[in-house]
Ligand SMILES: Cc1cc2nc3c(=O)[nH]c(=O)nc-3n(C[C@H](O)[C@H](O)[C@H](O)COP(=O)(O)O)c2cc1C
């Protein structure tokens with residue numbers, strides 16, 4: 001058994017457990033995006049970062065890839081972590097504002113501004129689809145190719161794949177195409193929706209036809225944000 | 233070292249090679265034959281002599297004389313004068329940097345005087361392709377000493393006591409790394425030499441491999457013995473054909489001499505060495521990416537721990553060291569840990585090789601003792617800034633190093649002090665900049681390089697760099713607001729702290745260090761839309777200062793768009809609508825009569 005401190009609490013887990021699994025097991029929420037229980041750990045989105053403190057030294061690591069070790073002193077929500085997480089969400093929102101998952105993260109973690117140029121991309125390069133394809137669907141149809149500016153998800157040689165069976169696994173798992181956020185009119189209002197978060201419960205009275213995917217509903221859970229009149 | 237009375241060593245380093253030193257060598261051989269001197273005087277190729285600025289260079293031994301700037305056609309005359317008449321040709325002799333009398337000995341030249349050669353001690357003094365010459369210079373003496381007198385544990389103790397730290401970047405204590413690897417569970421272990429050297433402008437490791445490949449091999453055999461590894465790899469970038477060829481040949485020779493292979497020098501120890509060629513991605517220099525690349529996978533870093541010393545190549549304990557680190561090992565064994573630890577500062581021992589480039593009079597490869605100040609390297613060895621320009625900053629540590637201003641030049645070169653100052657040792661790049669460099673533009677350049685070289689896995693690294701680049705571009709175009717500087721800081725913080733590997737964790741250094749030391753320059757760009765170095769085209773407006781203009785018409789001729797008009801001997805005028813801000817007039821004016829008047833008037837507290 002590995003023994004360490006998690007947010008000040010003495011905890012123990014089995015060897016080989018990641019810090020993320022440990023945090024979830026002990027009930028500390030840690031946001032994730034590129035993580036999925038059924039897939040290998042990738043460590044790309046960096047949302048799951050936690051701070052390791054040792055004396056006056058500190059280090060930030062992604063909890064989904066970091067294995068628990070004896071005598072660690074882990075903080076899942078330190079000031080530094082929270083601030084950096086917000087910057088990550090802010091840049092994600094600017095890049096893929098139509099992702100409902102990213103919009104929900106923005107609501108949940110209080111991201112109300114976007115200071116970089118708003119784009120309308122449709123991929124976060126989180127690698128969920130490629131891992132889904134290879135690890136669960138035995139497909140090997142798509143992969144991450146290139147680096148830096150030219151990094152992209154594509155099929156071998158950019159040609160129609162022979163091995164793709166059109167199973168749709170990649171689309172099912174994609175945080176950008178899975179569920180679209182229909183909230184903001186990006187050109188007009190900017191990339192932040194926060195609509196779900198700003199609904200005053202009971203929200204279904206107002207939006208009979210809308211299916212709320214929010215889980216948990218931020219409006220119900222925190223309800224601290226000032227209500228903004230929805231433009232819908 | 234030939235057996236003859238004198239040897240002429242012709243430099244075959246990449247820079248001299250490009251200046252046709254190979255033809256020079258042939259010319260020497262021919263001319264000596266013509267004059268019947270070929271039995272007395274030997275001509276030999278050697279590796280980089282370090283003074284690349286003045287190539288092609290030759291070194292005459294045993295006189296220890298260095299000549300430079302020689303042409304093929306000069307050779308017959310040169311031999312006649314130097315060897316037959318005994319005249320020293322002053323025009324070709326490298327002068328000491330103080331402008332005094334030309335004193336013809338290499339150790340008097342400022343460029344060499346302040347250096348301390350340990351790793352490069354054989355540079356220019358032996359034929360790199362010859363194992364016999366290496367052995368004649370005490371080569372492989374350390375190996376036989378180790379096999380006869382040392383246990384693996386006592387080798388490690390010796391290296392720990394020497395205080396040697398990794399020369400590839402982070403400066404991890406080498407002896408401790410070996411110890412962890414030795415103690416890691418598992419019978420099969422590997423060692424790797426990291427010769428990826430992807431930093432633009434750096435050529436330390438290449439030069440070592442080209443000039444003294446056997447020193448690296450000897451260091452690796454000793455390391456393998458200490459760690460208990462029987463297989464080693466040299467991971468070398470494919471863009472270094474000469475180095476690849478030299479190390480290949482050296483391995484072959486060592487095998488022929490029984491220094492590699494089974495039962496080395498009759499002992500029970502066996503070790504083989506293989507070369508792996510890298511495709512030349514900067515990120516493949518990161519150790520976990522490098523290992524993935526050796527295994528034939530995509531060169532992408534992975535989470536550490538587990539560290540390679542515990543789980544490396546094929547999940548076996550693997551010890552990775554940089555070329556220069558390995559090359560230090562034989563010297564430590566031969567001369568003792570104490571000798572080594574006497575050089576340097578409290579926590580950084582030995583020497584370090586830097587490639588000194590940029591706006592500095594003497595460029596080239598320098599090996600200096602740790603603890604020397606940056607000022608000594610730039611102003612004594614490098615002889616300062618050429619022209620009448622002022623020093624502005626030095627970028628140390630490769631693309632993700634930091635930019636340090638004049639007031640930081642007196643800090644000693646030492647791993648920890650550099651990190652404290654916001655830079656790092658890196659693998660030893662030193663780029664000197666003068667007042668014509670715009671620090672925002674510079675930060676933009678390195679950020680762009682790092683963005684393109686990021687493996688792209690981490691959001692914080694890939695997108696952090698991309699967004700920083702976006703803001704830096706806005707600043708250089710005069711479109712940024714002051715709030716953007718805060719955003720830039722937040723993005724830099726995200727990149728630095730949230731990224732997985734060393735590339736992302738250091739990638740914000742160019743931005744952070746320029747923001748720290750040159751904030752005024754950012755503010756000038758953002759608030760006043762001016763670029764004091766007159767580099768950012770969108771932010772400069774050149775005007776003629778009538779009081780200074782003599783009407784010489786030089787600028788009129790230099791302007792490619794005909795934007796400058798004015799009769800001779802009367803102040804000229806620049807038509808702003810035609811000016812493309814190419815700086816031609818600004819550079820050519822002898823009277824400083826062309827200026828960006830507004831920028832000179834701004835004072836920031
Ligand atoms: C992006 C990146 C690039 C690197 N490039 C090199 C390199 O070109 N050569 C090198 O020796 N080490 C390089 N390193 C450092 C290696 O990861 C590793 O620390 C080093 O090879 C260990 O050897 P040492 O202990 O002898 O320094 C790089 C690290 C990073 C993060």
Ligand code: SF4
Pocket residue numbers: 122123124125126127128129130153170173174175176177
């Ligand atoms: S397509 Fe979707 S799942 Fe695949 S990498 Fe992009 S965002 Fe992730």
Ligand code: SF4
Pocket residue numbers: 515532533534685686687688689690691693694731732733734735736737
């Ligand atoms: S920090 Fe950058 S280079 Fe390193 S693993 Fe992450 S994305 Fe790749």
Ligand code: FES
Pocket residue numbers: 031032033034035042043044045046047048049062063064065
């Ligand atoms: S969930 Fe850990 S990095 Fe994405």
